[in-house]
Amino acid sequence: MSDVILSNTDLDLPQIHNLLNLGAIYLNGQRLQEDFSVSEGAYLRVHTKPRRFPKNDGKWSERIIFENQYFIIVNKISGLPVHASVDNIRENVQAYLEETLNQPVFLTHRLDVPTRGLIVYGKTAEFQTAFNKMLIARELKKIYRARVTNAPPMGFLTHFMEPSPRAPKKVDRVEQPGWQNCVLEVLSSTLLDDGSYEVKIHLHTGRTHQIRAQLGFENCPIIGDHAYGAEKIWEEERIELEACELEFTNPLTGESHHFKI
Known part of the structure; x- marks a missing residue:
């Protein structure tokens, strides 16, 4: 070869x-x-020019928020994918966790590369399957914290996303045939000293780039998210979006869990 x-x-x-x-x-x-x-x-x-990401810094044990026999909660950093990409299987959170724990872990849901915060990995294929069914049924509560350029409308925001694999994602308030509904709820909005706003968001549907696309459409893009209308600030892949809270019931045991950073 x-x-x-x-x-x-x-x-x-x-x-x-x-x-x-x-x-x-x-x-x-x-x-x-x-x-x-x-x-x-x-x-x-x-792939002669594979996309590269930060190398393992050896600090993944410190980023594990919770671990039991079924799953792990990790505080993901910005700039890393949660799993292998088509041209890079080494530089991702899943690979670094497996190296740290010396065992396989199973992807259950995703965060965008520039997004940081809480993410769940299964420790067994059985938990992964059961958790994914729970996700489809929307039985996982996900709260995000974002810093944005302008204050978004309070309450529920509903848009519809074009079913395209390309990014940035296109959304509109008007439903079109085949487009997916996107629902989030703005829980709070606080003006900061620098003129930006910190908003807390309850994500009700989990489309790719959903929060980024919806806030960008409303002319209140996330700080650093140049793909959706904000100014590019950092060289690294980073935006001011954090998955700060997760709440769910273990589908295998019935035990309730609530994690917050």
């Missing part, structure tokens, strides 16, 4: 080995982790 890539790209051997380590090379649709011989007619896909 390496000789094929060497003869068809400007990559050298150390670069190819690094791409293999990141999981950025595919053979016939399967991600490679080591060098393989390539037969004629095989399809080789190489």
Whole structure:
């Protein structure tokens, strides 16, 4: 495989080995982790410039808020994906947790790369399945804290999101065929000394980029969220959005849990 890539790209051997380590090379649709011989007619896909994220700083034990035999609650930092991406399986919260705990953990829900805060990982596939069913039934209460440029309307905000895989996401107040409803509730809004507002939000539906898109549409984008109308402030992927509170019932035991930062 390496000789094929060497003869068809400007990559050298150390670069190819690094791409293999990141999981950025595919053979016939399967991600490679080591060098393989390539037969004629095989399809080789190489992500030559994989997206990079902060390396493991070794502090993940400190970021575990709660742990039992079923799940882990982690305080995610900005700038990291919660799971592997198509061209990088190493630099993400899930991989760093598995390295720290020396055991597999299972993704249950997501936070955007620039968003920080509380996220749940299952410790068993059984919990993951049961928790995902609970998410579909909207039995998880999620509260977010955001700092925004302008004060949003208080109470419920309802928009509809275009069903597209592309970002930034497009929303509108008017429902269109096939568009998904997005509902959040602004619980409080406080004017800060710098002229921005700190708002507390109860997320009722969990669409990709939902809070960011809805607040951007209302002309009150999140500080640092240049994709949705705010000024770009930091070089790193960071916006002033934090998942600050989670409340749910363990679907396997019936025990109630409430976590807050």
